[in-house]
Each structure stands twice: as structure tokens, then as C-alpha cells.
Amino acid sequence: MLTVRVPAWLAETNAYILAEESGGQAIVVDAPPDPDAIGAVLIQHDLTLSAVILTHGHIDHTGGSGELARATGASVYVHPDDDFLTLHPLEQLRAMFGMTPPGVYDVPEKFEAMSDGDRIRLAGLEFEVRHTPGHTPGHCCFYLEQEETLFSGDQLFAGSIGRTDLPGGSLAALMTSMDQKVMVLPDHTRVLPGHGPETTIGRERTGNPFLQ
Ligand SMILES: [Zn+2]
Numbered sequence: 001m002l003t004v005r006v007p008a009w010l011a012e013t014n015a016y017i018l019a020e021e022s023g024g025q026a027i028v029v030d031a032p033p034d035p036d037a038i039g040a041v042l043i044q045h046d047l048t049l050s051a052v053i054l055t056h057g058h059i060d061h062t063g064g065s066g067e068l069a070r071a072t073g074a075s076v077y078v079h080p081d082d083d084f085l086t087l088h089p090l091e092q093l094r095a096m097f098g099m100t101p102p103g104v105y106d107v108p109e110k111f112e113a114m115s116d117g118d119r120i121r122l123a124g125l126e127f128e129v130r131h132t133p134g135h136t137p138g139h140c141c142f143y144l145e146q147e148e149t150l151f152s153g154d155q156l157f158a159g160s161i162g163r164t165d166l167p168g169g170s171l172a173a174l175m176t177s178m179d180q181k182v183m184v185l186p187d188h189t190r191v192l193p194g195h196g197p198e199t200t201i202g203r204e205r206t207g208n209p210f211l212q
């Protein structure tokens with residue numbers, strides 16, 4: 001599988017461009033604002049974007065999804081429990097910064113819903129949706145069984161976990177999600193988080209100070 005990580009915007013949010021091979025269909029996991037760098041990767045590998053799947057509704061993961069969808073016709077998937085965030089990008093920015101930082105913030109008018117246990121088959125890949133509330137109520141991780149890879153969004157990072165002090169956050173819920181949906185995966189599972197470098201379930205099981 002082709003996997004390209006593109007960290008972008010103020011929060012250095014990771015977008016992942018995934019495809020079976022160059023010249024085929026692609027999926028993007030999370031779409032930070034100003035998605036020009038994502039578009040450049042699609043062009044470089046001659047990829048056709050078929051869908052954008054969003055781990056959660058925070059602006060740093062969603063703000064480029066509208067532009068990508070309009071440019072390519074791709075559908076955009078998100079869990080509806082985050083609609084209070086996803087559908088209000090500018091309100092989120094004002095709450096975060098007290099103003100709107102320069103940039104293009106654009107979400108589609110319509111989203112495809114997803115729910116826990118869904119298997120989304122796109123571009124030759126099968127994503128299992130694992131609803132992991134805690135960082136936000138609608139947060140989801142995506143597990144690619146055939147690649148033994150988890151896209152962990154802002155649930156689990158290398159050496160850290162997602163913050164739970166933002167609207168809708170809950171540390172108790174995050175830890176329950178961790179136990180039931182994340183740490184049940186095998187140690188060798190590759191973890192590609194929403195910020196920072198990749199890790200594995202085993203490395204976090206032994207070394208992450210928040211999981212001890
Ligand atoms: Zn977030």
C-alpha cells in the first residue's frame with residue numbers, strides 16, 4: 001500500500017493519502033485546512049481521490065475537506081456525533097483563537113455518516129470504523145486489517161493521548177475507548193496518529209506514560 005503522510009496547518013495535523021498503487025484510486029484520512037499539499041501528492045502519484053474519511057470534527061482535521069470534495073467529487077465521511085463541530089468550522093476557530101487565522105476553511109454541505117463497526121470499502125481498501133469517543137463524542141479510529149494498521153486520530157499518539165478538555169471531551173470515555181477499541185489490537189499493529197510520528201500498539205502498551 002502507498003501511504004504518504006502530509007503534516008499541515010498550524011497544528012501540524014497529519015493527513016494520510018492511501019492507495020493500493022500509483023495511478024489508481026486514493027483515500028485521504030483527515031483533511032487539514034489549505035489542502036494544496038494533499039492535492040500535490042495526488043497529482044504526483046496520478047491518483048484519483050474517491051473519499052475523505054475524517055477521524056473527528058475538529059477544524060485541524062476537517063478544514064480542507066470541502067475544497068478536496070469540490071475539486072474531486074469525493075465523498076466525505078464523519079461520525080454524526082461530531083456534527084456540532086464538523087458543521088461549524090468558523091465557530092471552532094473563533095473559540096480557539098478569538099479570530100479566524102488566515103487560510104481557507106471549507107467543509108462540504110453534505111457528509112456521509114458512519115458508525116461503529118462499519119466496514120467502508122473504498123479504493124480497494126477496507127476500513128473498519130471503531131467509534132472511540134473521548135477526545136470528541138464522535139471520534140473514530142480506522143483499522144485496516146489487511147495492512148495491520150490503525151489510524152488513531154487524536155485518540156492515541158506516540159507517547160501521549162488526546163486532550164479531553166475541549167467541548168464534548170471526556171477522559172473517562174477516552175480511556176474506555178482505549179481499553180475496548182484500541183489496546184485490544186495486536187502489539188505489532190502499526191499506529192498512524194493525527195499528530196506526530198507513527199508508533200505501534202506494543203510500543204505504546206509498554207512506553208506510553210498515560211497507559212500505565
Ligand atoms: Zn482533535
Ligand SMILES: [Zn+2]
Nearest residue numbers: 013060154194
Ligand atoms: Zn488534532
